[in-house]
Amino acid sequence: MTQEAPSSPSATAGFAHIERKRLYIAIWITLLCLTALTTAVAYVDLGGAWNTVVALLIAVGKASIVVLFFMHVRHVIERMIRVVIVAAIFFLALLIIITVADIATRGMLSSPHWLTPSFFLW
Amino acid sequence: MGTGNSIALSKPGEEYRVHYLNAKYGIKSWLLTTDHKRIAWLYFISTSFFFVIGGLAATFMRLNLVSPQGALVQPATYNKLFTMHGTIMIFFFLAPAVPTVLGNFLIPMMIGARDVAFPKLNLLSWYIFITAGATFLWCAISGGVATGWTFYTPLSSTYTNTHVISAAMAVFISGFSSILTGLNFIVTIHKMRAPGMTWFRLPLFIWALYATSIIFILAMPVIAITMALLVVERIFHVGIFDPALGGDPVLFQHLFWFFGHPEVYILILPSLGVISELIAAFSRRRVFGYEFVAFSSFAIAFISFLVWGHHMFVSGQSIYAGIFFSAMTMAVAIPSAVKVFNWIATLYKGSVALDAPMLYALGFIGLFTIGGLTGLYLASTGLDIFLHDTYFVVAHFHYIMVGGAIMGYMGGLHYWWPKMTGKRYPEHWARVAALIIFIGFNLTFGPQFILGVEGMPRRYATYPPKFQFLNIMSSAGASILAVGYLLPAIYLLWSIKYGPAAGPNPWGAKGLEWTTASPPPVHNFDVIPIVTEEAYAYGHEPAVVGSAAS
């Protein structure tokens, strides 16, 4: 809506606009490179869990770039918007942490022996 | 009601007054409107349509269950029927109903604004909703889907050959409609309040919708991405949920219920807000413990994101996760009880009027309490192993969804109907209908608690003959319930044409929406009101100075 407002797009504003365009293209190319890297790494066996760790690290890096630049979070100073960002990350963390906690403790089916009645009843 | 008098007085004035319904005519003036009040009507018509479709699916199910062998349809068809019933009722009726019909109409009216913050976005939300609904109808027509509304993997990703992809896409699309609505409401409540309308003067309905909007924004993206992942796995065989491809089927349940449980509160929180309004208006008292009722909505919203694993006690989930989710689920009882006890305290020594909206509100309190308390049975890990996937669960969540959410919606619809249409509905018929719905509801779902305890599993087209009596009782109750829903459909429509004029404030209630004419002018208020009083200031001078009431 406001993009085409012809009121006073001053010289500096136009310059900033071009600057931003260049930045966005640079970020886009970076994202493409990281995607290529993910694909390339997928063909190399890094051994055990490292395959996942590396893939996730690249993914988090890409997500951060998108959030910081494309979603303008890098420049946010308004408090309310910061609250929103932190809340979003918090709830995403809840989803991931509790889900991973389930998977990590799924195998622990029996109580440790010092918690069983037989430990006290010997 | 003094009809003769008011008609004699109002005829010349009422006929020529311009309001939001007669300001413009023609199909285009409705389909391209950005007026929040007209968009509320668009939603009212479309969600009512889906309610009828979802209700028809339920009708066929109940008819089928009259006989142990299945009286009507093949088991495969039965699977499609309950999937259609669940998906339509949850995504296309219950989730949007109160927020997008009553919320859209009332949020600007209640906070003293001329519209929502983003009127065009509001209309876009409706078009996205319609696209999603059409996608699901297309799925149903092209053969339907038989996974249940929960789309569990690996059934949905690998084994079923029904139309999972179009159904999943419908749910995916509907999520965006809800996200935009939530965003719109939050910004509206933050930025558009009239002068003097401080946070703690907001009606409790607004607080409830604010909490609901937060859940919309946090939960809907998760279901959208989960449905997208399901589609990707089904089409491209990327291993996400299928163990044969290296995926984890329980991961699907985690993602689904991270959305799914907060979704339950998307359905019930707006109705909780409606009930607060009704209890205050019909007992002529300020809601007891206003702040506690307001914040309990947020407590419910927050805790709702920490309980999702109570749907997964028998999924192979870690027992430690089970303990955590069980404890958190018990904790939800606290803010829910805060609301119920505060409503009862509001009734105490109030001058209670038993008009139809209040009958719904009182019915709500009882049924919601039964639904909530049976939820605690299911939150106990040991007991849930016995009750899981039985009719006890079906009865429990219908007490919350139908006995709670729909009762609240019906009560609110009757309460604000004079404001939306400018006409009064026939009060005695409405009371009779409310009573029929209450009786029919309990007859339908009460027996299902017993069926569940006796071990009848849900989602089967057939059952052992010993369950027949209670099933027939349930089906008979459903037919009474259907009559109860048919009555309001008839007399509410009748009242639009033949009902007596309502006047600005037929209930003598407090709140900015009652200070303006019925139906409201195009921009709600001739003069933006200045608020000088708390919400529900009954027994004091008028709540508003400076508004031009009609």
Ligand SMILES: [Cu+2]
């Ligand atoms: Cu739940």
